[in-house]
Structures are given as C-alpha cells and as structure tokens.
Amino acid sequence: xxxxxxxxxxxxxxxxxxxxxxxxxxxxxxxxxxxxxxxxxxxxxxxxxxxxxxxxxxxxxxxxxxxxxxxxxxxxxxxxxxxxxxxxxxxxxxxxxxxxxxxxxxxxxxxxxxxxxxxxxxxxxxxxxxxxxxxxxxxxxxxxxxxxxxxxxxxxxxxxxxxxxxxxxxxxxxxxxxxxxxxxxxxxxxxxxxxxxxxxxxxxxxxxxxxxxxxxxxxxxxxxxxxxxxxxxxxxxxxxxxxxxxxxxxxxxxxxxxxxxxxxxxxxxxxxxxxxxxxxxxxxxxxxxxxxxxxxxxxxxxxxxxxxxxxxxxxxxxxxxxxxxxxxxxxxxxxxxxxxxxxxxxxxxxxxxxxxxxxxxxxxxxxxxxxxxxxxxxxx
Amino acid sequence: xxxxxxxxxxxxxxxxxxxxxxxxxxxxxxxxxxxxxxxxxxxxxxxxxxxxxxxxxxxxxxxxxxxxxxxxxxxxxxxxxxxxxxxxxxxxxxxxxxxxxxxxxxxxxxxxxxxxxxxxxxxxxxxxxxxxxxxxxxxxxxxxxxxxxxxxxxxxxxxxxxxxxxxxxxxxxxxxxxxxxxxxxxxxxxxxxxxxxxxxxxxxxxxxxxxxxxxxxxxxxxxxxxxxxxxxxxxxxxxxxxxxxxxxxxxxxxxxxxxxxxxxxxxxxxxxxxxxxxxxxxxxxxxxxxxxxxxxxxxxxxxxxxxxxxxxxxxxxxxxxxxxxxxxxxxxxxxxxxxxxxxxxxxxxxxxxxxxxxxxxxxxxxxxxxxxxxxxxxxxxxxxxxxxxxxxxxxxxxxxxxxxxxxxxxxxxxx
Numbered sequence: 096x097x098x099x100x101x102x103x104x105x106x107x108x109x110x111x112x113x114x115x116x117x118x119x120x121x122x123x124x125x126x127x128x129x130x131x132x133x134x135x136x137x138x139x140x141x142x143x144x145x146x147x148x149x150x151x152x153x154x155x156x157x158x159x160x161x162x163x164x165x166x167x168x169x170x171x172x173x174x175x176x177x178x179x180x181x182x183x184x185x186x187x188x189x190x191x192x193x194x195x196x197x198x199x200x201x202x203x204x205x206x207x208x209x210x211x212x213x214x215x216x217x218x219x220x221x222x223x224x225x226x227x228x229x230x231x232x233x234x235x236x237x238x239x240x241x242x243x244x245x246x247x248x249x250x251x252x253x254x255x256x257x258x259x260x261x262x263x264x265x266x267x268x269x270x271x272x273x274x275x276x277x278x279x280x281x282x283x284x285x286x287x288x289x290x291x292x293x294x295x296x297x298x299x300x301x302x303x304x305x306x307x308x309x310x311x312x313x314x315x316x317x318x319x320x321x322x323x324x325x326x327x328x329x330x331x332x333x334x335x336x337x338x339x340x341x342x343x344x345x346x347x348x349x350x351x352x353x354x355x356x357x358x359x360x361x362x363x364x365x366x367x368x369x370x371x372x373x374x375x376x377x378x379x380x381x382x383x384x385x386x387x388x389x390x391x392x393x394x395x396x397x398x399x400x401x402x403x404x405x406x407x408x409x410x411x412x413x414x415x416x417x418x419x420x421x422x423x424x425x426x427x428x429x430x431x432x433x434x435x436x437x438x439x440x441x442x443x444x445x446x447x448x449x450x451x452x453x454x455x456x457x458x459x460x461x462x463x464x465x466x467x468x469x470x471x472x473x474x475x
Numbered sequence: 476x477x478x479x480x481x482x483x484x485x486x487x488x489x490x491x492x493x494x495x496x497x498x499x500x501x502x503x504x505x506x507x508x509x510x511x512x513x514x515x516x517x518x519x520x521x522x523x524x525x526x527x528x529x530x531x532x533x534x535x536x537x538x539x540x541x542x543x544x545x546x547x548x549x550x551x552x553x554x555x556x557x558x559x560x561x562x563x564x565x566x567x568x569x570x571x572x573x574x575x576x577x578x579x580x581x582x583x584x585x586x587x588x589x590x591x592x593x594x595x596x597x598x599x600x601x602x603x604x605x606x607x608x609x610x611x612x613x614x615x616x617x618x619x620x621x622x623x624x625x626x627x628x629x630x631x632x633x634x635x636x637x638x639x640x641x642x643x644x645x646x647x648x649x650x651x652x653x654x655x656x657x658x659x660x661x662x663x664x665x666x667x668x669x670x671x672x673x674x675x676x677x678x679x680x681x682x683x684x685x686x687x688x689x690x691x692x693x694x695x696x697x698x699x700x701x702x703x704x705x706x707x708x709x710x711x712x713x714x715x716x717x718x719x720x721x722x723x724x725x726x727x728x729x730x731x732x733x734x735x736x737x738x739x740x741x742x743x744x745x746x747x748x749x750x751x752x753x754x755x756x757x758x759x760x761x762x763x764x765x766x767x768x769x770x771x772x773x774x775x776x777x778x779x780x781x782x783x784x785x786x787x788x789x790x791x792x793x794x795x796x797x798x799x800x801x802x803x804x805x806x807x808x809x810x811x812x813x814x815x816x817x818x819x820x821x822x823x824x825x826x827x828x829x830x831x832x833x834x835x836x837x838x839x840x841x842x843x844x845x846x847x848x849x850x851x852x853x854x855x856x857x858x859x860x861x862x863x864x865x866x867x868x869x870x871x872x873x874x875x876x877x878x879x880x881x882x883x884x885x886x887x888x889x890x
Contacts, residue, residue: 194709321713326721327592327653327692328706328714332699 098156098164099125099268100171101261102202104188105180106240106361107147113180113243116254118153121261123277124269125155131162137170146359146403148188155268173204175265178257181240181361182213183422185223187313189358195315196358198225205229208264208300212238212253215423217301222426226308232300236260240361249469252290255282259291260298271295316353346388350400357428360403362419364396365449368435368442370416377407377417387432395432398425420449494676502665505633505672506598506658507532509640511542512680513596516567516687519547519555523577524610525662526600533570552577556584556597563593564694564702568644568687571595574662575602578616588655589624589718591703592692594647595655596640601764601815602662603853611854612662614763614816618792618827624718626656626725627793629763631749633672636660638742639790641684645732648687651724661815663854664765675740683739725794747796749788750803752778756785758869759804759843761832762813763789766850766857770813773862784866789828797835804836809844809873809880811865815851823847825883844872846879850886861886 101121105114118134125132132155152171156162165171179185179199187196200209206229213220213235221233241253255278262271271292279288325331333349364377371393378386378394385400386407396407403422411417435442500508506529510518520530536542545567549555552573559569573581578599588595599617603609617627626647630636636658643656660666694702706714730746737743749767752774753759760770767788777784787803789796804810814826821830825847836842848865851857865886872878 318709319713321716321720324710324713324717325692326717328590328703328710329692330701330704332701335699 098154098161099265100152100154100165100174101265101268102171102174102177103151103153103180104177104184104199105149105151106145106184106242107149108145108246109242109244110180110240111149111245112248113241113254114149114151116243117178117257117261118151120254120258120274120277120281121153121268122155123281124258124262124274127273127276128269130155130157130269131159132156133162133166146361148184148190148358150190170202172202174202174207175204175268176208176210176261177203178261179209179211180253180257182211182215182220182223183240183361184358185211185220186422187225187358189354189356194318194353196313196355198227198313200224200227200231203227203231206231208232208234209303210234210236210257210260210264212236212240212257213423214239221303221307222309224303224308225313226305226310227303228305230302230304232264233303234260234264234298234300236294236298252287255287255291256294259294262291263295263298264300314353314355343390344388344392345390347397348384348387350384350397355399357399357401357403360401361422362403362405363398363401363422363425364403364405364407364417365420365446366394366396366431367413367416367418367446368393368432369439370413372413372416374412376410376412380406380410382406387430389432393432395430397430398428415450418450424449494679495674496676498672498674499669500633500672500674501528501667501669502630502633502636502660503528503598503600503667504532504669505637505674506640506660507536508672508674509637510544510570511536512675512677513568513570513641513644513684515544515570517545517547517559517562518570519549519558521549521552521555521573521577523552523574523602524600525602525660525666526572526574526577526598528600528666529572529598552581553584556581556588556595559595560584560588560591560593563595564591564689564692566687566689566693566695568648569595570597572598572600574600575610575613575616576605579604579619582619585620585625585655586623587703590714592653592718592721593655594644594653594687596643596647597655597657598640599657599659600662600666601659606853609853610662611852612664612764612815613852613854614659614814614827617657617659618816620657621793621827624654624722625793626652626654626722626791627659628656628791629659629661629789630665631765631767631788633665633668633670634742635744635790636665637672637674638736638740638744641680642729642732642736644687645684646725646728648685649728650690652721652728654718654721654725659764661765673742679739683736722794729791729794744790745799747789747791747799748803749790751786751788753785753787753803755783756807757783758809758811758866758873759785759787759807760811760813760862760866760869761787761789761800761804761828762815763792763828764815766813766815769857769859770862773859773866776859777863777866782866782870792828792831795831795835800832800835801839804832804843805839805841807843807873809846809869810836811846811848811869811872813848813850813857813862813865813886815857817849817852823881823883825849829883844880846872847883848886849883855887857887 103114122132122134134153136151154165185199243249262274373392385397386394405419408417408419559571563569601612603613630639647656733746770786812829814828816827818827829847833845868878
C-alpha cells in the first residue's frame with residue numbers, strides 16, 4: 096500500500112497536544128523513507144472543549160497526487176489505524192460535528208488496527224466497542240489515559256509509546272527504525288527512543304471478528320434540510336411540561352433524544368442513597384439537568400444525560416455520598432436508584448467496590464506545583 | 476423627484492385620502508418623523524456625523540412629548556447594533572443607524588444580523604471612510620454589507636427618505652422576508668438639506684404598517700427558544716440558504732408595499748428604480764442617491780440640445796433589480812454608471828454599482844456597453860458640467876469612439 100492513514104481520537108483540550116505529537120510523528124517517520132505526508136485536525140480546534148471527543152489525522156503517501164486523493168475527503172475513512180487515546184472512548188463518540196453516537200471503529204478499514212491506551216483487559220474493551228461488519232485487530236498500549244494537553248503537557252511518553260506501537264501494527268507505513276530515527280530527531284531524547292522501542296517490542300495485536308463486540312445499534316440523527324430548519328437560527332426548547340411521571344411524586348425532565356453527549360464523560364457519579372439527605376444541591380447545580388427525582392425524593396443521575404463534570408460531587412455536603420468514579424468501571428448506563436431499590440445490600444457492595452477500585456484519573460492539575468508533586472510521587 | 480404634496484387633508488387624483496402636515500425639514504428630520512410614525516420601541520444612538528442629526532431630531536420629538544421610546548445611548552456603534560438586535564428578538568420594533576467608519580465599527584453585529592433574521596431598520600448617513608476626518612458622502616460604507624443579507628436602498632429626497640423608511644419597516648418585518656434593511660441617505664446633501672415634506676398622519680401610517688409581530692420567534696419565557704447557538708459547517712450553509720430565500724422573496728414584498736403605499740398615501744413610485752426621460756433614450760446614465768438632481772438638470776439641458784439622454788436612479792441595491800434594469804436599459808446603446816463609491820482592484824477598476832449592473836445586463840443578447848465613472852467621492856460636488864462630460868463619453872462609446880468600456884473614468888479629480 097502506498098498510502099496510509101491514521102486516525103487519532105482523543106479527549107478535547109486535555110489530549111490535544113498528545114494527538115498532535117502522534118500525527119506529526121507519523122509524518123516524520125514516513126519522511127525518513129522518502130514519503131510525504133500531512134497531519135491535520137478535524138473537529139479539533141474551537142469549539143473543542145474539555146473532554147469532548149475530537150480527532151486528528153495523519154496521512155502519508157509516495158506521491159503528491161495520492162496524498163491529495165486522500166485529502167479530498169473531509170474525514171479520511173478506511174484508516175489503517177485508529178488510535179483511541181482514552182479507553183473510555185471505546186464506548187463510542189459523540190463530538191460536536193457528529194450526530195448520534197459514532198462507534199470508535201467506524202472509520203477503521205478492513206483488517207486495520209484499533210490501538211488503545213488502556214489498563215483494561217482486551218475482552219473488556221471489546222465488550223464496549225460496537226460490532227463491525229469487517230474484522231479488525233485490537234492492540235493495547237498499557238497505560239492510563241494520558242492528559243498531555245493543550246495547557247500543560249505532561250510528558251509521560253504516551254506519544255512515543257503509541258508511535259512505537261504504530262510501527263508494529265502498520266509496518267507498511269514505516270519501519271521501526273525510521274520511527275526511532277524520527278523520534279530521536281524530533282525530541283532529542285534517548286529515553287523517549289527507548290520508550291518507543293519497548294512499546295514496539297511489547298505490542299501485540301489480537302483479531303476481533305465480526306461476531307464480537309457490543310451489539311447495540313448506536314443512536315443516530317439525520318440533519319434537516321434548509322426548508323425544514325427553523326429560520327433565524329432558532330432552536331426550540333424542550334417542552335418541560337411534558338416531563339415527569341407526576342402521580343407518584345417522581346420527576347424525569349424531558350431530554351433531547353438525539354443529542355445525549357455522554358461520550359464526553361470520563362468519570363461518572365455513583366450515589367450512596369443511604370446517606371443522601373435530599374438537600375437537592377446536586378439536582379440544582381447539575382448543568383445538564385441529569386438528575387431524575389425519584390418517588391421517594393432521592394436524586395438519580397441519568398447516565399444518558401451526564402457529561403461527568405463532577406459538579407454534583409463538589410457541591411454534595413455529605414462525605415462520600417456522591418463519588419466520581421472512572422467511566423471504564425461501568426458496562427451500562429442503567430439507573431443506580433433502580434438497582435438500589437431492587438437489592439439494597441447488593442447495591443451497597445457494588446458501590447463499595449466501585450469506589451474502592453476507583454482508578455486515578457486527572458483532568459489536568461488542581462493547583463500550581465501539582466505536576467512536580469505527581470512526578471515526585473511517580474518516582475517514589 | 477416627487478413634488479411635495481399639499482399641507483392639509485385632501486383627495487388626490489388617485490382618490491386616496493391624504494392627511495398630514497407640510498414641514499420644512501431635512502432628510503434626517505424626515506427619517507426621525509418616520510421613526511415616530513412607525514412607533515419604534517427601542518432606538519440606540521451613538522454620535523457620528525452625519526447620522527447623528529437623526530439622534531438630535533428624535534431626542535427633540537421625545538423631549539417635546541410627541542414620541543415615546545426607549546432611547547439608549549450606547550458606548551459604541553458595536554453595542555448600538557447589538558442592543559437593537561437583541562431588543563428586536565423580544566418583540567421591539569427598533570431603529571438604529573450610523574455613518575462611515577461608525578457603521579464599520581459595528582461590522583461584527585451587522586454581519587450576523589441577517590442570518591438571525593432580525594428585521595432592524597438602520598439609517599446610514601453615507602460618509603467617507605474617514606481618511607482623517609473626512610465626512611463627505613461616499614457610498615462605500617453601506618455597500619460594505621452588500622453581500623451579507625442586508626436590504627439596501629438609496630433615496631434622493633427628504634420625502635422619499637420618510638416614505639422609504641416606512642416601507643422599509645413593512646418589508647423587513649414581513650415574515651416572508653425578515654431581513655434587516657439599511658436606508659442610505661447621502662451625507663450633507665440629504666441629511667442636512669431642508670425641503671418641503673408631507674409628513675403623513677398617524678392613521679394613514681397605521682393602515683399601511685402593521686404592528687411588529689415575531690410570532691413563534693418571539694424570545695419570551697412563555698415561548699422557550701434559543702436564538703443563535705453555536706453554528707458550524709454542519710449548519711451554516713443551510714442558514715445562508717434561508718437568508719438567500721428571504722432575499723429572493725423580498726422582491727414581491729417590496730412591490731406589494733409600494734403598491735399599497737401608493738394607494739394609501741397617493742404618492743406612486745416605481746418600487747426599485749426611478750426612470751427619468753428614458754422613453755426614447757439612446758444612451759442612459761445610472762446612479763444612486765442625491766446625484767440624481769445634477770444629473771436630471773444636465774439631462775434636461777442635453778435634451779434641449781437634441782441629445783436623447785435618459786437617467787435611471789437605482790433605489791434598491793439589494794435585492795438588485797435585475798429585471799427592471801434589463802427592461803429600462805436593454806434598448807439603449809450605452810450606459811454610463813456614475814458611482815459615488817470605488818471598487819479598487821475590482822474588474823476594470825470600476826465602481827460597485829457598475830460591476831453589478833454589467834452582470835445584470837450580460838445575459839441580454841443585445842446588451843449595451845457599460846462605462847464606469849467614479850465621481851463625487853468624499854462629498855465632492857458632481858455638477859452638471861461633469862454630467863455632460865460623462866454623457867459625451869458615453870455617446871462616444873456608443874459610437875465606437877475612444878471611450879473604453881473596459882476602463883473606468885474618474886470625473887472631477889485633479890490631474
């Protein structure tokens with residue numbers, strides 16, 4: 096194959112520079128072999144927002160005309176490799192430019208490789224990933240989601256580890272020697288070269304068949320034509336009077352059926368209904384109206400509406416009543432309150448397990464100097 | 476030019492009742508009366524000459540107890556246009572305006588107004604773009620928004636300014652259109668010149684101009700909507716297409732408005748253009764705004780010499796009156812366009828009106844030559860001798876002389 100392309104799906108802002116470094120690395124490596132290439136963002140500038148799934152691409156080719164043929168599409172499809180920089184993206188992505196939920200492997204070509212940074216088992220991730228009509232390979236780079244972002248670049252070598260793995264799964268695009276030479280030239284850091292080579296050696300891909308994966312049909316949305324759209328850039332509010340069940344005192348607000356945006360979420364709140372004092376603060380402060388009011392006056396976070404911002408945890412006055420937990424610990428969007436009502440003891444154990452196994456996840460830095468503290472802790 | 480009508484109620488030839496009073500007022504004062512008669516709810520102001528004269532007259536109407544509205548003095552033109560944009564969405568009829576670089580200072584607000592389908596009416600007191608301090612008339616200020624969904628019209632007299640302001644509200648607010656409209660009045664020549672104007676009575680205006688009603692687009696707690704959320708490439712083209720459709724529909728709405736205006740006020744004008752001595756014209760001059768007066772005088776002088784010269788004044792520049800101009804100019808041998816604007820680096824380095832007119836006439840099989848003239852910039856006088864010179868060159872072009880229709884001629888510039 097003379098043309099090759101890589102799609103990088105990442106968390107907006109938090110991983111922007113990471114995605115850029117990967118795409119630039121692809122082109123630099125291909126250049127070592129006399130090829131030409133281009134690295135570019137799609138859905139990756141304003142209105143890129145914190146955590147929103149965004150994309151960058153790298154395309155390499157032998158000839159300018161081949162390259163142009165590839166670039167004549169807005170979004171390269173049939174990619175050789177799709178990289179997910181955060182394994183929670185495997186549940187699907189809903190960015191500002193896509194309508195509905197896009198499976199993580201949607202633009203991956205037949206027998207291409209999905210490369211994910213994750214500490215999870217491959218099978219667990221396959222259960223998240225939507226089924227695909229053609230087989231592909233899954234390869235993992237063992238790492239928690241790196242937050243090497245726009246504002247602060249936490250140089251944890253995720254960029255070069257992914258580039259080393261890329262040379263392994265897409266050898267037709269460039270050799271590992273070319274990649275290592277490009278990394279050496281670009282970063283002038285032997286340790287980064289070593290990280291890339293180790294990642295190359297460690298990476299193994301496993302095949303995923305058309306029978307494997309999440310069977311759910313992702314929700315979708317047809318864009319209206321200009322005659323159907325309301326004029327004057329008017330968007331009608333949801334009719335809130337139609338919300339709720341009313342009779343038993345519960346209230347479920349009306350929500351947008353086609354714009355759910357929960358793929359933005361990297362953490363979700365788990366609620367301890369036993370300690371909840373019904374103070375209403377989570378419900379009141381949630382910017383996405385994601386709390387359903389239950390018949391018994393509790394607040395159940397609806398996981399199709401929650402973006403995972405963590406405001407509920409921040410405003411809750413009760414210790415460990417609302418706790419944000421890594422999204423990868425969950426397989427579904429089911430109601431926690433329904434689970435609790437059905438089996439209170441079982442829910443208590445489930446809750447304790449989720450909180451106890453809460454992996455570290457950082458959306459950046461809380462205070463000045465935290466980066467240095469983290470580095471010191473990591474070295475210790 | 477439409478002659479001023481009688482001072483007291485009477486019945487004109489058309490049988491329409493006409494009331495009102497006769498006043499000796501400037502173009503700006505005439506617009507201020509239109510603002511009063513249209514019962515504008517919110518008006519924003521920021522001083523810049525020559526538009527500021529409207530502010531002065533509206534303030535006086537309010538101070539005299541003749542008019543009541545929210546009169547907001549903004550801290551800049553940008554805010555001025557933003558305030559009325561928002562006021563319009565909550566159902567207020569609005570008036571706004573500016574001149575020259577003041578208008579351009581509001582450009583961000585101007586650019587988004589059409590897409591939002593906000594039917595604001597603005598007066599542009601046409602002014603040069605401020606080569607230090609210059610305040611004489613030039614049309615480049617209003618023309619800067621010519622592709623952005625603003626309806627643009629130019630008037631030649633104070634009477635026409637008053638009448639067209641009322642028509643502008645009716646057209647802009649018509650749900651089929653719902654686009655902003657800028658009424659251009661030549662600085663000094665119109666804004667500061669007083670002439671005798673019939674100021675109509677309120678009842679007649681009310682019978683012509685219905686109240687502003689945004690219906691389902693009203694921003695109100697009882698009608699929960701968002702106006703103008705983030706729009707990206709997946710929406711923008713449809714939004715532009717909607718504005719384009721509104722602009723196309725404006726043609727019929729403008730025609731209807733002029734018909735009804737004629738019936739109710741007794742002043743019958745052709746909607747898009749004014750034709751002067753065009754019936755048997757062999758060559759024609761074309762222009763906008765107050766240059767009509769010296770041109771008409773010159774045309775009469777040339778007619779006395781037996782030259783068959785006519786004049787077409789373009790009232791509505793957006794939507795551009797292609798059919799009317801094809802009809803009016805299709806039969807002449809050559810057209811001289813006198814632009815009180817410049818299009819530096821444009822095709823043949825010509826004026827803005829000349830460029831659009833060439834485009835409009837191009838589909839005609841037997842199209843006339845179009846020669847572009849630039850004159851009267853920065854408020855410089857265009858006198859009858861200039862016009863006679865221009866007409867002579869147009870005749871020369873028609874006869875295959877040395878006047879080149881692929882060149883542009885600056886008239887009245889010192890060599």
